[in-house]
Each structure stands twice: as C-alpha cells, then as structure tokens.
Amino acid sequence: MAxxxxxxxxxxxxxxRRDALRKALDGDLSLLKEFGNQTSGDVVDFALDSVQDEISSQLAEVESRELASIENALERMRKGRYGLCEHCGAKIPMARLNALPYATLCIECQREAERQSESGGTSADWSKVFDETAESDLTSINDLEIDVS
Ligand SMILES: [Zn+2]
Structure with missing residues (x-):
C-alpha cells in the first residue's frame, strides 16, 4: 500500500476514534451535571459524589489528552506534515506510525530525546512540555471543528 x-x-x-472520545467526554460532562443536581446535602452522598467526580474528571483528562493528540495528528495531516519527524524532518516509517499514530519524532530523535531526559534528569520537564503542548492543542480545537464540519 502506498x-x-x-x-x-x-x-x-x-x-x-475522535468521535468516540468526544461522545465519551460529552457523557462525562452530563454525568457531572447530574451529580450536581442530585446534591442532597447528605455528607455521605456528598463524599461519594466527590469520588465519582474525581474519577470522571480523571477519565476526562486522559480522554482530553488523547483527543488533543488526535487533533494534533489530524492537523499535521492537513498540513501534509504527518509522518514527518518534527525535529529532523525525516519520514517516520509507516510501521512506527501504525504502532504509534501520534508519534511526532522519528526513532532516532525519540531516542535522542529520551537520552537527554535521562542524562539531565529532566523527565519532569518533558511531561511539562507535553502538558503545555496538549493545552495549546485544546485551545485550537474549536477553530479546527469549523474546518472539519
Ligand atoms: Zn528525527
């Protein structure tokens, strides 16, 4: 296949996958609203609700993050940059993309990035970089929706 x-x-x-995630996230939000309406003032119920809210929001966070990765990949496809390493511009092998559809680095650059994070002990910084990327992706989702539909 080409x-x-x-x-x-x-x-x-x-x-x-994006549609499925969006539906799941919509479901989480409506669940959260229901919990809000059912608040009775009972302390035990309130504690349970808090736990449920916590679980829902954690799930929503994971789903939001994946949604952002998907949006990022789709955006790269639109610009014709999908499958090209963000660091060196090399073509990422299709086998790697099939295994990691959201990969933005070729194997060499990925290894280099991991080596740097290991030697510098900056793994926390890497996750921070990822968070910031995810958030900036999220802010652009609304703009993208107009294009897609
Ligand atoms: Zn590269």
Missing part, C-alpha cells in the same frame, strides 16, 4: 493511502486510512481511524 504511504499516502496508509496515512489516509490512518486518518479515517483517527476521525472515528
């Missing part, structure tokens, strides 16, 4: 076809196929998978 690389372009593989990426188009990947795009269909990502779009489906």
């Amino acid at each position: 690389r372009k076809d593989s990426i188009l196929k990947m795009r269909q998978l990502l779009l489906k």
Whole structure:
C-alpha cells in the first residue's frame, strides 16, 4: 500500500476514534451535571459524589489528552506534515506510525530525546512540555471543528 493511502486510512481511524472520545467526554460532562443536581446535602452522598467526580474528571483528562493528540495528528495531516519527524524532518516509517499514530519524532530523535531526559534528569520537564503542548492543542480545537464540519 502506498504511504499516502496508509496515512489516509490512518486518518479515517483517527476521525472515528475522535468521535468516540468526544461522545465519551460529552457523557462525562452530563454525568457531572447530574451529580450536581442530585446534591442532597447528605455528607455521605456528598463524599461519594466527590469520588465519582474525581474519577470522571480523571477519565476526562486522559480522554482530553488523547483527543488533543488526535487533533494534533489530524492537523499535521492537513498540513501534509504527518509522518514527518518534527525535529529532523525525516519520514517516520509507516510501521512506527501504525504502532504509534501520534508519534511526532522519528526513532532516532525519540531516542535522542529520551537520552537527554535521562542524562539531565529532566523527565519532569518533558511531561511539562507535553502538558503545555496538549493545552495549546485544546485551545485550537474549536477553530479546527469549523474546518472539519
Ligand atoms: Zn528525527
């Protein structure tokens, strides 16, 4: 299969996954609203609600994060940069993309990044970088929705 076809196929998978995640996130939000309406003032119920809210919001956070990764990948596809290493511009092998659809680095640059985070002991900084990326992706989702629909 040509690389372009593989990426188009990947795009269909990502779009489906994105719809599923959006529905799940909508469900979480409506659940949270229900909890809010049911608040009776009872301390035990309130504690249970807090736990449920906590679980829901943690799930929502994981789903939001994946949603941001998908949006990022789709955006890269739109710009024709999907599957190209963000660091060195090399083509990322299709096998790697199939295993890691959101990969933005080729194996060499990924290894280099991991080596740097290990030697510098800056693994916390790396996750921070990821968080900031995810958040800036989220802010652009609303703009992207207009394009897609
Ligand atoms: Zn690279």
